């Protein structure tokens with residue numbers, strides 16, 4: 001979506017700034033006016049970790065006049081594989097301080113504000129209200145829903161990014177123009193199914209891919225120089241070297257940005273995320289799946305049918321044309337790369353409960369075109385192939 005520039009270009013550039021930002025100013029889409037807008041902009045980055053590292057460096061290089069860093073952690077050796085704003089000499093020291101030092105060393109003409117505290121329901125609105133937009137560089141769901149809700153209440157753009165293993169995704173949520181994070185994911189994944197880079201791993205360079213896209217989105221919002229990912233999720237799958245864009249829409253019943261919001265203030269997000277159990281998805285019916293299987297010959301309607309049961313169950317009976325990828329291998333992230341991001345996936349199990357769990361996990365990992373078969377293979381056998389064995 002193309003939007004008008006968010007930030008006004010009131011502050012003129014000094015000669016020193018014109019020299020420094022010449023490669024931007026040469027771009028007609030940016031020009032002096034765009035660079036003045038960037039100089040006037042105030043951007044808050046939550047987290048100076050994997051995504052925060054490239055985000056902060058590129059924002060600073062671009063000349064964003066005021067950058068806020070919200071971070072309370074310290075630098076650890078295992079961070080340095082991807083959190084390249086920090087250095088070996090900073091191990092054990094404050095990430096916020098370390099990031100500020102590097103940012104000002106890159107560009108001393110800008111201002112950096114440190115918020116060395118955990119973002120909470122108590123401080124979020126006060127911190128965020130002073131900025132034009134927020135970039136999410138965190139890796140936990142409680143903070144992500146908190147940022148979303150605070151940005152909706154303040155009507156600020158929220159540039160979300162997330163990475164896990166070899167996959168990454170981003171979008172821009174902005175109440176004024178389109179959906180919010182809750183429209184996409186009304187509930188967090190069940191607490192026992194949360195994908196985490198600490199346990200599942202992450203390819204360090206994924207941070208640069210997604211982080212730099214977040215910065216480009218920020219500059220697009222500030223200057224109006226390019227399309228903004230509102231109402232769209234852009235995914236990158238490193239294993240397939242492919243980008244994929246999916247449209248998402250505003251949920252008129254969304255609890256925070258819908259027509260009659262039931263949430264009008266911030267809540268306890270730890271509690272909200274810790275008390276989630278799997279929400280039952282109605283799934284697709286046997287006849288819908290049968291129709292999809294017939295239409296599958298047309299390449300445009302191709303999809304992957306995945307049996308998430310155990311191998312022994314698959315050997316006993318299965319739906320023709322399906323592949324077996326066991327539930328635990330998906331939930332551990334181990335076999336995530338066997339699933340395509342660019343085409344639909346339909347999951348099935350025996351009766352629909354395991355596939356429902358995997359569905360919740362996959363959707364939160366960017367597999368937005370995933371569905372599952374209601375009633376599982378038992379429903380399929382009953383309606384379609386009654387001579388096959390049941391168990």
Ligand SMILES: [Zn+2]
Pocket residue numbers: 179180181182183184251254255256257258
């Ligand atoms: Zn919403």
